[in-house]
Amino acid sequence: MRRGWGGLAVLAMVLGGWPSVGRAAPTAGAPILPLAQVRSGMTGYGLTVLQGTRIERFGIQILGFLKGGPGSDLILFRATGPVIQEAGGTAAGMSGSPIYVDGRVVGGLSYGYHFAGKDADLSLATPIEEMLKLLAAPASGEGADPKGDLPRVFDAAAPIATSAGPIARVVVMRSAPDAAAYNAHPLPQSIAVAPTAVSVFTGGVSPTALALLAHRLGRYNVVPMQGYGGTREFTPPAVEPGSSVGIELSRGDIEIGAIGTVTYRRGNQILAFGHPLLNAGRAAIPLSAAWIDTVVRSLDFPFKEGSVGPLVGSTTQDRSTGVAGEVGRFPRMFSVRVRVRDGAGPMRETDAQVVRRDDLAESLVPTVVLSAVQRSLDRVSNGSARVRIGLRSRGIAHEIVREDLAFDASDIATASVLDIPSATQLLFGNFFKALDPIDMTVDITVQTRPNTALLVAADPAQRTMRPGQRVRVEIGLVPYGGADPVTRTAEFTVPPDFPKGPAFLLVGSAGGLNDPAQIPTGQKFQLLVDLQRIPQGNAASLEDVVDQFEHLGKNTEV
Numbered sequence: 001m002r003r004g005w006g007g008l009a010v011l012a013m014v015l016g017g018w019p020s021v022g023r024a025a026p027t028a029g030a031p032i033l034p035l036a037q038v039r040s041g042m043t044g045y046g047l048t049v050l051q052g053t054r055i056e057r058f059g060i061q062i063l064g065f066l067k068g069g070p071g072s073d074l075i076l077f078r079a080t081g082p083v084i085q086e087a088g089g090t091a092a093g094m095s096g097s098p099i100y101v102d103g104r105v106v107g108g109l110s111y112g113y114h115f116a117g118k119d120a121d122l123s124l125a126t127p128i129e130e131m132l133k134l135l136a137a138p139a140s141g142e143g144a145d146p147k148g149d150l151p152r153v154f155d156a157a158a159p160i161a162t163s164a165g166p167i168a169r170v171v172v173m174r175s176a177p178d179a180a181a182y183n184a185h186p187l188p189q190s191i192a193v194a195p196t197a198v199s200v201f202t203g204g205v206s207p208t209a210l211a212l213l214a215h216r217l218g219r220y221n222v223v224p225m226q227g228y229g230g231t232r233e234f235t236p237p238a239v240e241p242g243s244s245v246g247i248e249l250s251r252g253d254i255e256i257g258a259i260g261t262v263t264y265r266r267g268n269q270i271l272a273f274g275h276p277l278l279n280a281g282r283a284a285i286p287l288s289a290a291w292i293d294t295v296v297r298s299l300d301f302p303f304k305e306g307s308v309g310p311l312v313g314s315t316t317q318d319r320s321t322g323v324a325g326e327v328g329r330f331p332r333m334f335s336v337r338v339r340v341r342d343g344a345g346p347m348r349e350t351d352a353q354v355v356r357r358d359d360l361a362e363s364l365v366p367t368v369v370l371s372a373v374q375r376s377l378d379r380v381s382n383g384s385a386r387v388r389i390g391l392r393s394r395g396i397a398h399e400i401v402r403e404d405l406a407f408d409a410s411d412i413a414t415a416s417v418l419d420i421p422s423a424t425q426l427l428f429g430n431f432f433k434a435l436d437p438i439d440m441t442v443d444i445t446v447q448t449r450p451n452t453a454l455l456v457a458a459d460p461a462q463r464t465m466r467p468g469q470r471v472r473v474e475i476g477l478v479p480y481g482g483a484d485p486v487t488r489t490a491e492f493t494v495p496p497d498f499p500k501g502p503a504f505l506l507v508g509s510a511g512g513l514n515d516p517a518q519i520p521t522g523q524k525f526q527l528l529v530d531l532q533r534i535p536q537g538n539a540a541s542l543e544d545v546v547d548q549f550e551h552l553g554k555n556t557e558v
Contacts, residue, residue, distance in 0.1 A: 029266030030241065033104035035073060035127045040064050040160070044101035046079060046109065047242025048094050048261055049292045050087060050304075053234070055242040058083035060099050062106075063162060066124070066154035066170050074154055075099075075107055075125040076170070078162075088297035090123045092199045092223070093304030096261040096272040096322065098241040099125050105241070107131070108263035108322060110274030111172060111193045122162065124170070124193060126274040126321050128264060134317045134324035135269050151178070151192075159189055167191055199303045200224045203255035204350075206374035208414070209367045212526055213256070216363035220278050222258065225303075232307035236289035239312055239327050240265055244290035245272055246308035247315060247323070249360060251286060251333070252352035254368045259290045259306050260323070268313070268327040278360070280318040284331035285355050287313040332356055335439035336365060338372035342446050348376040356437065358428040365424045366417070366529045369442055374413045377446060383412035384451035388443040389423050394436035400426070400546055404554045407452050414521045416444050421528040426549050431535040432542040453477040455558075456485070458507040468496045475507065475558060490558045509555050 042062040047055050059080035066074045077099065079090055087094070090112040097109040107125035152172045159166035169190040173179040182192035200222045202210060207226070214224045237243055241262055248257035264271040270287075289309040296305050314331040317324040333353035341347045350372035354364045384407045391400040402423070408415035420442070427437040457476030465471055475488045490507075519527070537552070539545045 029105075029264055031104045032128045032132075033101050033106050035065070035075070035106075035129060038062060038065070038075065038101065038106055042101045044099060044106065046097050046099040048083070048097040048109075049242065049244045049290075050083060050295055051292055053237040053243065053289070053291060055240075056083050057081075062101070063122075064156055064158075064160035064167075066156050068152050068154040068172075072152075072154070073127055073130070074111070074170070075127060076156075076160060076167070077123055077125060079109075079121045079123055084121050087295045088302040089121050091295050091302035091304055093244070093259045093292070093295075093306070094261055096245075096263045096274045098128075098261075098263045105264060108271065108274030109261070110322070124172075128271075130321045131263060131271045131274065134271060134319055134322060135266065165189070200249075200256060200258050201306075202226055204253050204371060204375060205256065205367065206371045208374060208522060209371040212370065212529065213363065213367045215526065216367070216529065222277070223303075224256075232291045232309050234289070234291055234309050236310045236312060239270060239289070244292055244304075244306065245270075245312070245325075246288040246290040247277060248286045248288055248308060248355075250352050250354045250364055250368055251288075251308075251311075253350045254336075254352040254371055255308065256364065256367070257288075257308055259292070259304055259308070263322065265327075268329070270313070270325050270327060271322050272325065273323045275322060276320055277318050277323055279320065280357065280360075283315050283318045283357060285315045285318075285357070286311055286331060286333070286353075287315060287325050287327070334361060334365070334437050336368050336372075336442075337439065338369055338376070338442045338444070340373055340376035340444045340446065342377055343448065350376065361428045361437075362421075362424050362533070363529065365428075365440065366420050366525070369417050369420045369440075370414065370525065372442075373417055373444060377413045380411055380413065381448070382409045382450070383407070383446050383448050385412055385416035385447075386445045386451075387416050387419070388441075389419060390441040390443075391423055391427055392438040392440075393427060394438060396435070396546075400550060402550050405451055405556050407450055407555070408521055411521045412446055414525050416446065417442070418521070418525060418528065421525070421531070422549060425533075426545055429533055430542060430545050432539075432545065450480045453479045453486075455507065455509075458505065460505060465494055467494050467498045469494050473505070473507065488558070507558060509558065 040062055044060050045057045046060050047057060049055055061078045063076045063078060066076060094109055099106050105128045107127045108131060109123055110126040111124035154170045156168050159168040166189050171182060171192040173192050179192035202224060210224055210226055217224060239262060241264055243262050244259055245262050246257050246259050250256040258277060260273040262270055262272045288311050290306055291309055292304050292306040294305050296303055311330060313325050313327040314329045315323055315325045334356045336352045336354055338350045339347055352368045354361055354368060387404050387406055389402045402419060406416045427435055456478055459474045461472040470491060470493050473490050475490055476485060478485050537548050539548055
């Protein structure tokens with residue numbers, strides 16, 4: 001009996017520890033200053049992190065206000081002081097930095113004037129009143145916020161005096177290059193700005209996969225950047241206004257995520273970024289503590305370089321006015337495990353946890369698997385591979401398995417993962433049924449010697465046949481390397497509605513080895529990823545999709 005109570009006591013301690021993740025915060029949030037009470041010329045301060053987890057202050061001066069329609073006001077302000085000078089202006093990663101006047105929250109830094117010079121500290125903030133609406137957003141509705149569409153025009157009630165001249169109109173563009181192009185030839189009293197670009201850091205991602213990720217995330221205001229990988233071990237500080245926060249799309253041996261700043265906290269609810277990350281609407285994506293190593297003063301735009309740390313919670317909303325989240329609540333993830341053996345060498349295993357959202361997983365899972373294989377092989381060369389892909393999902397009693405061989409004369413790493421997009425589509429985007437995916441396991445064994453054969457003969461048992469008739473074909477094969485020729489027999493049924501008259505019998509690999517298009521393997525992989533939302537084949541049910549994935553189009557079949 002005493003042992004039973006002891007176990008219960010330990011369990012109670014563990015469960016009781018969850019709410020303290022990121023340290024507890026007061027139930028009531030900090031006092032706010034409504035936009036109606038904010039005046040031009042007011043001064044105050046902002047909060048952000050430039051190194052480690054230490055929150056620092058910078059000065060701000062309110063310059064004016066811009067209106068872009070109902071519920072779409074922005075605050076134009078200038079950031080000042082040593083912190084901003086050290087950062088080289090408002091840097092990527094400062095998104096969400098809270099600004100205060102008289103100790104009350106006014107809003108979160110959201111848009112920056114990303115150009116070198118005296119106006120690198122000119123910024124816009126999203127009013128806190130607009131951001132607070134995210135905490136009351138319904139827990140349904142996956143769609144993106146239409147107010148997140150860019151470009152958008154914001155007009156001032158009267159021209160606002162700045163060192164760049166009077167400003168009466170601000171055009172919010174989708175990216176810094178778009179804003180730069182506009183500002184090269186602006187209309188009178190107007191400037192263009194861009195959202196404070198979010199640097200999507202990556203760790204363990206191969207260069208080829210990084211290019212694929214940049215292509216897939218091109219529609220968002222994010223900049224994928226190669227990092228040094230891995231999470232950093234440190235004691236997470238309190239999740240509070242001004243602290244850095246990470247949003248992780250992939251976690252583990254392959255890291256993909258972004259770092260921003262917390263604007264506001266009320267109980268376990270937080271607001272951050274001040275603008276959308278992906279404008280994903282309702283979204284459950286892991287939140288983590290973040291460590292800032294430095295601010296890189298890039299010629300294009302300054303950005304924070306850092307690492308993510310322990311998990312602290314989950315996002316709940318990703319809308320035009322910012323990102324909302326909950327501390328102590330953790331989302332389910334999709335597990336990806338890739339094991340690669342190169343010849344007689346050791347098995348190299350890569351494990352990652354990927355966001356389970358359909359539209360993101362269809363980009364992230366192929367990126368993770370391609371990176372894992374390319375990093376494990378660490379060479380670009382020819383070869384053959386034996387590939388096994390195992391998929392599990394709730395609602396499907398058995399593991400879905402596809403086994404095949406792959407060969408490529410120049411890039412066996414990419415060739416071995418050409419079936420990953422269709423596997424991801426089956427789990428996250430099949431036409432027939434929304435699944436509840438659990439994990440994907442990929443096992444690949446690579447050898448340098450080509451495991452191929454040349455098809456040299458195909459002789460049907462008869463030359464004249466009828467619709468619906470079963471036909472046997474004898475096939476002659478010569479294995480690579482001069483081994484003795486082999487003979488195989490294949491059978492097929494003539495379609496019942498096949499027309500009368502002469503016909504050609506084409507015999508070849510059922511897979512893509514003899515693809516007449518001759519598309520480079522890397523381009524083919526990207527094309528397959530891009531086509532995931534389009535149903536492939538002639539499946540009429542989920543069962544057909546599973547059967548075709550497991551058995552059709554194999555390089556080992558004729």
